[in-house]
Amino acid sequence: MALVEVENMWFHYPRARLGAGVEGWTLQDISVQVQAQSTLGIVGESGSGKSTLIRVMCGLLRHQRGVVRFDGRDIAGLSGRDAVDRRQRNQMVFQNPRRSLDPRMTIRRSLSEPVRALLDRSPDDTEMTGWLERVGLGPDVLPRFPHQLSGGQLQRIGIARSLSVNPTILYADEPVSALDVSVQAQVLNLLMDLREQLGLTLVMVSHDLGVVSRMCAEIVVMRHGAVIESGPTEVVLGAPATDYTRALLHAARAASLEREGAEG
Amino acid sequence: MLELDDLRVHIGGHEIVHIEHLSLEPGSRLGLVGESGSGKTMTAKAVAGLLPDEARVSGSVRFNGRELLAMNDRQMSEVRGRKIGFVFQDPARSLNPMMRVGRQVSEAIRVHSELPRAAVARKVVALLEQVQLPDPPTLMRRYPHQLSGGQQQRVMIAAAIAADPEFLIADEPTTALDVTVQEEILRLLISLSEQRGMGVLFVSHDLGVIRFVCDRVAVIYGGAVVETGRTEDVIAAPRHRYTAALLAANPGMPRDDNFRAFIGQRLHTIPGSVPPVGTFPSGCRFRNRCVAASEACTAMPGVLDAGDGHRYSCWNPVEGL
Numbered sequence: 001m002a003l004v005e006v007e008n009m010w011f012h013y014p015r016a017r018l019g020a021g022v023e024g025w026t027l028q029d030i031s032v033q034v035q036a037q038s039t040l041g042i043v044g045e046s047g048s049g050k051s052t053l054i055r056v057m058c059g060l061l062r063h064q065r066g067v068v069r070f071d072g073r074d075i076a077g078l079s080g081r082d083a084v085d086r087r088q089r090n091q092m093v094f095q096n097p098r099r100s101l102d103p104r105m106t107i108r109r110s111l112s113e114p115v116r117a118l119l120d121r122s123p124d125d126t127e128m129t130g131w132l133e134r135v136g137l138g139p140d141v142l143p144r145f146p147h148q149l150s151g152g153q154l155q156r157i158g159i160a161r162s163l164s165v166n167p168t169i170l171y172a173d174e175p176v177s178a179l180d181v182s183v184q185a186q187v188l189n190l191l192m193d194l195r196e197q198l199g200l201t202l203v204m205v206s207h208d209l210g211v212v213s214r215m216c217a218e219i220v221v222m223r224h225g226a227v228i229e230s231g232p233t234e235v236v237l238g239a240p241a242t243d244y245t246r247a248l249l250h251a252a253r254a255a256s257l258e259r260e261g262a263e264g
Numbered sequence: 265m266l267e268l269d270d271l272r273v274h275i276g277g278h279e280i281v282h283i284e285h286l287s288l289e290p291g292s293r294l295g296l297v298g299e300s301g302s303g304k305t306m307t308a309k310a311v312a313g314l315l316p317d318e319a320r321v322s323g324s325v326r327f328n329g330r331e332l333l334a335m336n337d338r339q340m341s342e343v344r345g346r347k348i349g350f351v352f353q354d355p356a357r358s359l360n361p362m363m364r365v366g367r368q369v370s371e372a373i374r375v376h377s378e379l380p381r382a383a384v385a386r387k388v389v390a391l392l393e394q395v396q397l398p399d400p401p402t403l404m405r406r407y408p409h410q411l412s413g414g415q416q417q418r419v420m421i422a423a424a425i426a427a428d429p430e431f432l433i434a435d436e437p438t439t440a441l442d443v444t445v446q447e448e449i450l451r452l453l454i455s456l457s458e459q460r461g462m463g464v465l466f467v468s469h470d471l472g473v474i475r476f477v478c479d480r481v482a483v484i485y486g487g488a489v490v491e492t493g494r495t496e497d498v499i500a501a502p503r504h505r506y507t508a509a510l511l512a513a514n515p516g517m518p519r520d521d522n523f524r525a526f527i528g529q530r531l532h533t534i535p536g537s538v539p540p541v542g543t544f545p546s547g548c549r550f551r552n553r554c555v556a557a558s559e560a561c562t563a564m565p566g567v568l569d570a571g572d573g574h575r576y577s578c579w580n581p582v583e584g585l
Contacts, residue, residue, distance in 0.1 A: 045442045046413065150537065151300075180299045180469045185513040185531035192530060207442050210515040213526050234523040251447035252517055256472040257499065259516035260525070 009066035041216030091162035097154035152183035270323035278542035295478035301538035303487035349424035355416035366404025372426035414445035486549030493574030
């Protein structure tokens with residue numbers, strides 16, 4: 001059984017104008033499976049629905065048609081303790097940590113929030129220091145505010161925050177696109193290491209095919225709210241079946257360096 | 265066409281830029297590459313005369329033989345726009361949200377010329393066509409929020425070239441865009457540069473993008489050029505340890521579509537991070553992050569020549585292949 005099963009799922013934002021066909025639906029008839037401890041990359045252009053899809057999978061948005069199951073259970077039917085439990089096990093890392101952390105809160109407060117909200121207790125500094133260590137930061141950041149830290153440090157805090165509630169699956173929405181090449185490399189390596197150490201399942205949205213193909217063994221290509229191609233990364237990107245995927249690859253190659261896998 | 269000599273920028277008592285020498289031939293494209301905080305954007309701003317008021321600038325920036333640093337604000341604003349155009353990273357923030365697209369471009373024309381109204385309107389349409397926007401007569405009546413990110417960046421480029429500048433400064437013009445749109449915008453910049461013989465100073469942290477656009481590259485760290493040369497030479501055989509580290513950290517795309525070998529491959533990282541202004545070490549500024557640092561690096565390295573204008577300043581360079 002897959003950890004996450006999405007079956008014929010449709011989603012529209014509130015007040016979308018729905019036509020008889022696919023108009024108005026941000027996601028149309030999506031079916032995706034994520035195996036436990038696997039790595040799935042979702043690629044496509046802006047507006048293709050990739051960020052919306054992981055928000056539905058993560059339970060941040062409620063779909064209208066079809067089924068989304070987590071660990072075998074329909075997420076729409078969960079309530080009470082089961083719903084909180086599912087939230088705890090599904091965590092998200094956002095694109096822009098400067099915007100996703102509250103600028104008026106100290107890092108101590110932001111970092112402790114998921115545990116306070118989901119586990120109903122207040123973590124102490126010793127525990128939070130452990131979380132920070134895991135992402136390569138020291139306890140000196142605890143009393144600071146977001147504006148006092150760099151983008152790379154903030155993204156590490158975003159990751160530490162998501163991991164604080166011991167999730168099973170981590171959704172990362174363009175986690176490095178707001179960062180410099182050198183900081184990107186640090187954050188990507190960190191995500192790879194943590195995934196292995198903690199046995200996490202990783203679902204990652206990125207427009208950067210080079211990044212996705214390093215991080216993810218499976219890939220889903222989205223266009224106009226639908227999945228147009230999916231499968232092992234080496235098949236989908238190595239021998240694409242659609243012109244659209246070929247066009248994405250062509251554009252990515254044009255402005256990228258060629259690298260040997262083994263160098264990496 | 266553009267020549268920088270001993271250009272120094274001081275802000276708050278710290279020297280944040282010191283470019284000994286850098287030049288750009290007419291019609292050629294030079295990339296400035298480095299991490300955030302390396303000084304690449306400050307260098308571009310110094311050329312453009314767009315530094316904050318508290319900055320003190322010395323040395324020389326000559327544009328077609330004229331000294332830009334000696335110009336007053338009025339002379340400089342004449343040069344900007346008419347001779348030098350600009351394109352910035354985030355088109356949504358650079359365009360005026362309250363102003364129709366056509367007006368933003370026509371203002372850029374009118375500031376620098378006395379053309380009659382009808383001629384300005386014709387020129388706006390021609391410019392929007394040149395940046396390959398669809399249906400210019402309709403599009404010029406739209407507001408920026410009604411356009412996609414790629415279309416907004418094309419409007420920015422149309423405004424930047426409205427006064428037919430000889431030279432364009434583009435600061436990370438595609439980092440906010442999708443990969444397909446990025447390629448289109450980069451191709452547009454290249455073709456405009458070639459058609460008009462327009463020089464380009466292109467700022468980016470991504471050597472992949474620089475390789476696509478630029479004939480030459482200058483790698484900047486600690487406000488100084490650490491390596492420069494033809495882009496292909498510098499990327500194929502970097503000599504400075506910072507250039508090599510930047511290349512190794514770049515995710516890139518797998519050679520020969522060998523995705524199988526790529527999955528799970530970690531990236532090389534550059535140890536530490538760019539130090540805050542004023543805290544770079546003496547001697548080679550990169551030495552506290554460098555894997556090959558030695559005693560020698562406490563002294564400032566001289567400039568070495570690897571041939572064909574490929575120059576670098578490093579005590580322990582990467583060996584040539």
